[in-house]
Amino acid sequence: MRMKWFGICLLAVCCLVIPAAAADSNDIPAITVSGAGSVTTAPDEVIISLGVETTSTDPVTAQQENAQKSAAVISALKGLGIASEDIKTSGYRMYSHTPDDDSPFAGKKEVYVVSNTVTVTYNDVSRAGEIIDTAVISGANNVNSVRFTISDEKAQSLRAQALIAAVAQARGDADTLAGALGVTITGVQDVTTYGSPTPMVYADNMAGARMEAAKGYAPTPIEAGTLDVTATVNIVYAIQN
Numbered sequence: 001m002r003m004k005w006f007g008i009c010l011l012a013v014c015c016l017v018i019p020a021a022a023a024d025s026n027d028i029p030a031i032t033v034s035g036a037g038s039v040t041t042a043p044d045e046v047i048i049s050l051g052v053e054t055t056s057t058d059p060v061t062a063q064q065e066n067a068q069k070s071a072a073v074i075s076a077l078k079g080l081g082i083a084s085e086d087i088k089t090s091g092y093r094m095y096s097h098t099p100d101d102d103s104p105f106a107g108k109k110e111v112y113v114v115s116n117t118v119t120v121t122y123n124d125v126s127r128a129g130e131i132i133d134t135a136v137i138s139g140a141n142n143v144n145s146v147r148f149t150i151s152d153e154k155a156q157s158l159r160a161q162a163l164i165a166a167v168a169q170a171r172g173d174a175d176t177l178a179g180a181l182g183v184t185i186t187g188v189q190d191v192t193t194y195g196s197p198t199p200m201v202y203a204d205n206m207a208g209a210r211m212e213a214a215k216g217y218a219p220t221p222i223e224a225g226t227l228d229v230t231a232t233v234n235i236v237y238a239i240q241n
Contacts, residue, residue, distance in 0.1 A: 030189055031181075032236045033173045037165025039158045043148035043201065043224045046128045049090065050135045051117045051142030059112040063094065066114040069139035074118065076138035080131065082122055091117035117144065123151065129220035146203040148224045155198045155229060162231035163193065170235045183239040190236040199227040 052070045056062035077087055093115045118140075120131060125148055132143055150158070178185050201224070 028189065029183070029239050029241075030236050031174060031177050031183075031185075031239055032234065033170045033177065034232065034234050035166040035168070035170030035173065036230065036232050037162035037167075037169065038228045038230045039161045039165070040226050040228050041150065041154070041158055042226055043125050043150055044123060044154055045149050045151055046122050046125045046131075046222075046224070047145075047147040047149065048120045048122075048128065048131055048135075049117060049144035049146075050120065050132070050140045051091075051115055051144055052140050053113065053115045053142055055111055055113050057111055059094070059096070062112040062114045066116055070116045070118070073135050073138045073140050076134050077118075077120060077131065080127070080134055082120060082131070086121045088119055089116065090119040091115070115142075117142075125222070125224040128222040128224070132222075133220050146222070148201040148203070148227065149198055150227070150229070152198070158229040159196075159231055162229050163233065166193075166231045166233045167235070170233055174235070174237045178237075178239060181239075183241055185237045186240050187238045188235060189238050192234040194232040194234075196230050196232070199229055201225055201227050 050073065052066055052073060054062050054066040054069065056065065074087060078084065094112065096110050096112045098109065099111050118135075120135075122128075122131060128146060128148075132146070136143070174185060203222075
């Protein structure tokens, strides 16, 4: 009976002590600051979406013509040294519609359109114009988009640099606040970092001009520019008077 009574007393003491300890932890004075870091870099990957579209009053003719032209485009791209795994079909569509009066097929009841879209990912951005020109000369008649980005390895390395810069900015702000308040920073209570997508630069508005340049066999100038890798942190610093 005495041991049972001792156990009840011990449980009661624990119930009193544990909340008190938790309360003490939550009541530690602190200041919260945010920091942002950014690293500017040149893209090392280009992603180009190219398409072949064919139209005919006969579905088989439209499909076969598209197949031949698409095969020629892919073969030409591989001839540039682009690996098979870096060329993928990202869309294929076949549909029919009634042609407009100003269409070359005006007067026909129905025409068939076949569209085959190929996406190329390449690790030499300086050859972006060459890729577009080669594809169009070989049969592509749509340049859907041109995007510049960075590889996963480069993104990870630069994000680490951006995080260091973000933490340095946060600590600088914390030191300034602590000095103004007359307190001392004693440690870090909590750190939160926010993810950011791999940066990408779009050049879609120039796609049409590139296609026309390629038809004239003139080399298409492509400027990749730069992009920023960013990181943000939120840090809670413990302080004391």
